[in-house]
Amino acid sequence: MIPYTEWQVSDLLFAIIILIVAFIVARVLVSIFKRLLNRTKIPELAASFLVQLITALLYVAVLLAFFSALGITVGSIILGLSAVIGLILGFGMQDTLTNLGAGIWVAVLEPFKKDDYITVSGQTGYVKDVGLMSTELITPDNVYIMLPNKMVWNSAIINMSHLPTRRFELTMAFKLLGDADSTIRTVMDVLKKNPDVLQNPEPKIYISNLTDATVDLQIRAWAGTEDVGLMATTVKEELLREFDEK
Structure with missing residues (x-):
């Protein structure tokens, strides 16, 4: 007998064997579940959420199998867990369940996908x-941010990656090449030469300020969402080089 318990050493060894086997079986089942999900068209984030949920449930089952092997009544454990959950709710700590529910809705409705660039709850x-x-x-400067799911679900979600194209804007001062119209045509030629600047919708150029020697132009052009982050810098560099040569 193990001191201060009602278990024999053989009972404990048997329970540990059950625990190890159940844990291995759970890992195998999770692996099979992942492979099955990979064959479906379920979005990656939803699949990841489901895997985490199934993994958590299987590990709970593993622990219940371990306690059962020790001769502990599983029903009493479940009753105890119910009491703990009741205490959690009673003490106003229902945020855990709220976050779980919000995570389910985010995974199902999929307002964003993995690697999408988003703004949510100010982040x-x-x-x-x-x-x-x-x-x-993960921020562009490689800072890790973890937001409770309820904050994500309860706030506006701005997804910059959702649509295939986005508009970028530049405001620059140029020396006049004869007159404002000639300067605008030169700027437009640079935009048309860049293969990553979309011509449909076509770029727009507006005069924001005009002097005898310079003109301030507001440039609005479109690019593919995956390219738009660099386009403003790239186009600005091309325009600077073009006007330096004039």
Whole structure:
């Protein structure tokens, strides 16, 4: 007998063997579940959320199998867990369940996908993952942000990656090449030469200020969403080189 318990050493060894086997079986089942999900058209974030949920449930089952092997009545454990959940709710700590529910809705409705660039609850970054309790973002300067799922679900979600094209804007001062119209035509020629600047919708150029020697132009052009982050810098460099040669 093990001191201070009603278990024999053989009972404990048997329970540990059950625990190890159940854990291995759970890992195998999770692996099979992942492979099955990969064959479906379920979005990556939703699949990741489902895997985490199934993994958590299987690990609970593993623990219940371990306690059962020790001769502990599983029903009493479940009753105890129910009491704990009741205490959590009673003490106003229902945020855990709220985050879980919000995570389910985010995974199902999919307002964003993995690697989308979003702004949510005042934070901006690339989506890394949606977990059972939180959503993970990585900022462009590689800072990790973890937001509770309820904050994500209860706030406006701005997804900069959702649509295939986006508009970028530049405001620059140029020396006049004869007159404002000639200057605008030169700027437009630079925009048309760049293969990453879309011509449909076509670029727009507006005069914001005009002097005897210079003209301030507001440039609005479109690019593919994956390119738009660099386009403003690239076009600006091309325009500077073009006007330096004039």
